[in-house]
Amino acid sequence: MEDIIYEAPPQDHPLEKYFTTYDDLNTYLLTFANRKEIPPRYLEISLLNTQNFNTLARILNEQVLMEFVQIRDNYYLDLVGMAYSTLLVEFNDENETEFMFKFKIFKKEFEIGCSELANIWNLHYSGCLFDGKKSLEEWGPDIKQQAFELFNIQRQARKKVLVNIFTMEMRVLHYLLNYVLMPRSSGHGHVKDEDVITMWAMMNDIKINWTYFIVQHMLRFKKGLSTSGFGYVCLWTRIFRYLHIDVSGEEVKRMVPTSVINIRTLHHMGRDLGTQEDEEHQQEPPPPQEQAPQEQAGPSEQPSMHNMMQALLRIEQTQTSMGNRLDRIEKNQARMLRKIRRVEAYTFDEEEAEDDDDEFWS
CATH class of the missing domain: 1.20.5 (Single alpha-helices involved in coiled-coils or other helix-helix interfaces)
Incomplete structure (x- = not known):
């Protein structure tokens, strides 16, 4: 076989200023040039200022995600696709918690350490190295079963679990997972095993290394099919800004009004705050009535x-x-x-x- 010669794109090529070699250019054209972004979302924090979302607010605070879920910014779709096509993550063989985040753009190679990346995204680089797919052995051998029991899920063969099994608060958490923390281009109305396991860990106050988690999902986007979308586009804007990459001449896209997760989102779910309050009042045990001592029910008889x-x-x-x-x-x-x-x-x-x-x- 003839030796492969890595030549630079000709100067008259429209993408010549972005790529150093034909190999990088062809990789982008084959994998990301025609792919669409997964529309970014962000949480309106005022939604949590009510007793209906006490659990969700506690989870986001303990997971140090409160600032992250509010990230919103303009993004540069073409640049994000080029960066994804050249993305490389080098993990330390002796310590998987350490890695270097690398990509190429404008004929330059950029790299960021894991701790720097966490600071850029307003995350703490600590916690379990969980990627949403494989459950950790230290959590126990029956994690999936425990997760299903926590949310009262009964999985049946060849039947998908729908999101309406969740309470409104847990539906918002599932919404954040599917649009912000591990965005996917379709199937938002279904509950996957990785959704349940991740929500189980968050409900049980198991801290997750979200920087590692997100980088693993970025690598999935790079390895995905050319027809699938890619997410975290606003996070790339923060990377470009941190590295002082000039984006002044690039086409910019702005987040649309429907990108916000607020009370209107609840209406689209078929829920509202009034409905949630009624549900909570119905779930609360009735107040004790004055009865004769011999007729009072014992603690074990009270419905949980x-x-x-x-x-x-x-x-x-x-x-x-x-x-x-x-x-x-x-x-x-x-x-x-x-x-x-x-x-x-x-x-x-x-x-x-x-x-x-x-x-x-x-």
């Missing part, structure tokens, strides 16, 4: 909050299932009526035709 939540979820699922069945029955009835009308109309036409024939021959 967990049991009441499970009962409410079962009732809601039953109502949804019955509503779907009624819809199907009504549709089938309407379909049958239409068929009966067509048959009657056809029969009537035949009788008229026979009468006409009789009159003709008579």
